[in-house]
Amino acid sequence: MGRSHLAIRMRIRRHKVFLLCLLGICVISFLHYYKALHNISLLQELSAPSTHLKSLKIFSDIFWNFPAADFRPQQDFHKHSQLKVNVDSNLILKGPPDKKLHERTFVLRDDPTPFFIHTKSGAVCFREGIDMTASASHHRLLQQHHREIKFKDKAINEVEKVVQCPCRQGWHGPHCGIPTIVYHSNLPSKSKVTPRKVPRRVINAININHEFDLLHTRFHELGDVVDVFLVCESNFTAFGDSRTLLFQQMILNGTFDYIKHKILYVFLDHFPDGGRTDGWIADDYLRTYLTKNGMSRLEGLKADDVFIIDDADEIPVRDGILFLKLYDGWTEPVGIHMRKSLYGFYWRQFGTLNVLSACTAAMLFKVYKGDGIYLRRRSYYSMSGFREYENSTGRILVPWAIGSPVHYAGWHCSWCFKPEGIYYKLISAQNGDFPRWGDYSEKRKMSYIKELIRTGGWFDGSAPEYPPSDPKEHMYAPKYLLDNYEKYRYLLENPYATINVKRNGSSFKGVI
Numbered sequence: 001m002g003r004s005h006l007a008i009r010m011r012i013r014r015h016k017v018f019l020l021c022l023l024g025i026c027v028i029s030f031l032h033y034y035k036a037l038h039n040i041s042l043l044q045e046l047s048a049p050s051t052h053l054k055s056l057k058i059f060s061d062i063f064w065n066f067p068a069a070d071f072r073p074q075q076d077f078h079k080h081s082q083l084k085v086n087v088d089s090n091l092i093l094k095g096p097p098d099k100k101l102h103e104r105t106f107v108l109r110d111d112p113t114p115f116f117i118h119t120k121s122g123a124v125c126f127r128e129g130i131d132m133t134a135s136a137s138h139h140r141l142l143q144q145h146h147r148e149i150k151f152k153d154k155a156i157n158e159v160e161k162v163v164q165c166p167c168r169q170g171w172h173g174p175h176c177g178i179p180t181i182v183y184h185s186n187l188p189s190k191s192k193v194t195p196r197k198v199p200r201r202v203i204n205a206i207n208i209n210h211e212f213d214l215l216h217t218r219f220h221e222l223g224d225v226v227d228v229f230l231v232c233e234s235n236f237t238a239f240g241d242s243r244t245l246l247f248q249q250m251i252l253n254g255t256f257d258y259i260k261h262k263i264l265y266v267f268l269d270h271f272p273d274g275g276r277t278d279g280w281i282a283d284d285y286l287r288t289y290l291t292k293n294g295m296s297r298l299e300g301l302k303a304d305d306v307f308i309i310d311d312a313d314e315i316p317v318r319d320g321i322l323f324l325k326l327y328d329g330w331t332e333p334v335g336i337h338m339r340k341s342l343y344g345f346y347w348r349q350f351g352t353l354n355v356l357s358a359c360t361a362a363m364l365f366k367v368y369k370g371d372g373i374y375l376r377r378r379s380y381y382s383m384s385g386f387r388e389y390e391n392s393t394g395r396i397l398v399p400w401a402i403g404s405p406v407h408y409a410g411w412h413c414s415w416c417f418k419p420e421g422i423y424y425k426l427i428s429a430q431n432g433d434f435p436r437w438g439d440y441s442e443k444r445k446m447s448y449i450k451e452l453i454r455t456g457g458w459f460d461g462s463a464p465e466y467p468p469s470d471p472k473e474h475m476y477a478p479k480y481l482l483d484n485y486e487k488y489r490y491l492l493e494n495p496y497a498t499i500n501v502k503r504n505g506s507s508f509k510g511v512i
């Protein structure tokens with residue numbers, strides 16, 4: 001009896017030891033995981049006396065944008081922009097058709113827009129994110145809450161961090177400046193992001209062919225948060241044929257007067273060697289030239305400015321870009337989960353397209369050699385400057401993406417043209433993305449193209465099944481298009497569908 005009792009006890013003890021060990025392993029792996037997730041514990045960094053300067057940098061990066069914040073990176077950065085100028089010298093423009101437009105420089109200035117307001121209770125709230133009606137009724141409550149905290153913790157001078165703002169639906173965080181697409185993203189440092197005192201400047205770079213409706217859409221979607229659009233146009237098609245400088249004509253004839261003050265026109269007047277035989281060379285070169293020429297013509301660039309490179313058919317939603325502009329503490333490079341559709345917004349495809357499209361100017365020059373093409377590739381960690389740059393930021397740089405597979409943070413509208421536009425895209429497509437459908441005369445026929453639009457089919461003869469979509473659904477299309485429904489109806493409804501069921505609210509699957 002006693003013996004078996006003892007045996008049982010010992011077995012229990014052994015089990016306990018085993019469980020403790022297991023628990024220990026769990027804790028250790030959790031800490032590892034936690035550290036990786038939160039890129040380095042802030043407290044640990046702050047308390048380490050040896051890394052004083054670094055701590056100050058992290059502190060100011062993560063908290064308010066103190067003057068000291070840009071101290072070191074700025075210096076390094078200037079060194080690099082010197083380098084950049086040398087690299088650029090082989091990209092100097094020749095024989096310009098309109099001398100002024102593509103030789104202008106653009107001076108970046110701080111955006112004075114008061115994005116945040118200071119409430120009487122001491123809170124700093126994102127103006128667009130707060131519920132004004134709630135703010136009035138909660139005011140007294142907040143004030144009281146505020147006083148209590150102040151009393152308890154006088155030493156903390158960042159009292160306003162604790163005071164909550166009343167958030168509207170779709171906005172999160174103590175300042176109500178975190179949009180749902182960031183709140184539900186995989187950003188590891190989500191809980192540590194803080195509003196900046198001075199917004200970052202945002203640079204959006206794109207190459208343009210004939211996607212002018214989508215260009216208007218971009219300008220309306222992002223016009224108030226982007227500080228400068230670098231727009232590159234070439235007098236060569238991606239195939240190497242000559243093309244009219246339509247965008248330049250449109251800038252000069254007033255089509256873009258509403259946004260002209262934010263456009264820096266980049267003119268690519270030559271075709272890269274080898275671009276005709278290998279179309280990918282032409283494709284990459286467009287982005288290289290766009291970034292190098294465009295960035296070299298910006299004055300007053302800062303290390304923490306945001307650089308975003310998109311294709312003309314990729315339109316990020318404004319709120320996500322605004323978050324990058326107004327907040328500190330996010331990691332880079334930054335991807336964007338985009339809703340995918342074909343020919344218009346009506347042929348929605350499954351899932352999202354997540355394209356690495358944004359980083360700081362510092363990362364662009366220190367890691368990506370000042371060339372936007374590298375940013376779009378996923379292998380940033382193998383770039384020679386990456387480890388050094390990561391070390392200089394004082395954190396682990398993990399890519400994250402605005403949005404998620406179920407939260408669209410933009411739109412990728414592929415081949416979204418009228419049939420003539422599709423025809424033009426076919427014949428001007430680069431020579432490398434095979435099969436090159438523009439080479440087949442039957443695929444260039446207008447009737448064939450219209451049939452593709454009607455059925456959502458592809459040039460290879462396939463007709464995928466599409467999930468149902470409805471213009472009323474959230475993130476169906478950019479606001480500007482929906483606000484001008486009649487004008488852009490061809491992008492919002494299938495123009496060749498025989499029965500237009502969508503008009504009265506019901507959705508449909510596939511082709512009727």
Ligand SMILES: *[C@@H]1O[C@H](CO)[C@@H](O)[C@H](O)[C@H]1NC(C)=O
Pocket residue numbers: 094095096097235236241242243269270
């Ligand atoms: C493009 O413009 C440059 C400079 O004006 C000119 O030298 C070149 O011939 C043009 N190319 C085409 C295809 O028009």
Ligand SMILES: *[C@@H]1O[C@H](CO)[C@@H](O)[C@H](O)[C@H]1NC(C)=O
Pocket residue numbers: 246249250253254255
């Ligand atoms: C401006 O130029 C574009 C391209 O050449 C043309 O299609 C458009 O009609 C012009 N607009 C005006 C108002 O002249």
Ligand SMILES: *[C@@H]1O[C@H](CO)[C@@H](O)[C@H](O)[C@H]1NC(C)=O
Pocket residue numbers: 054387388391392
């Ligand atoms: C990282 O930065 C610290 C100083 O901030 C420096 O001492 C160290 O050598 C750097 N490590 C690498 C791998 O660059």
Ligand SMILES: *[C@@H]1O[C@H](CO)[C@@H](O)[C@H](O)[C@H]1NC(C)=O
Pocket residue numbers: 504
């Ligand atoms: C939808 O539209 C069709 C044709 O315009 C009409 O006959 C039908 O009654 C409408 N259905 C609803 C539910 O409004």
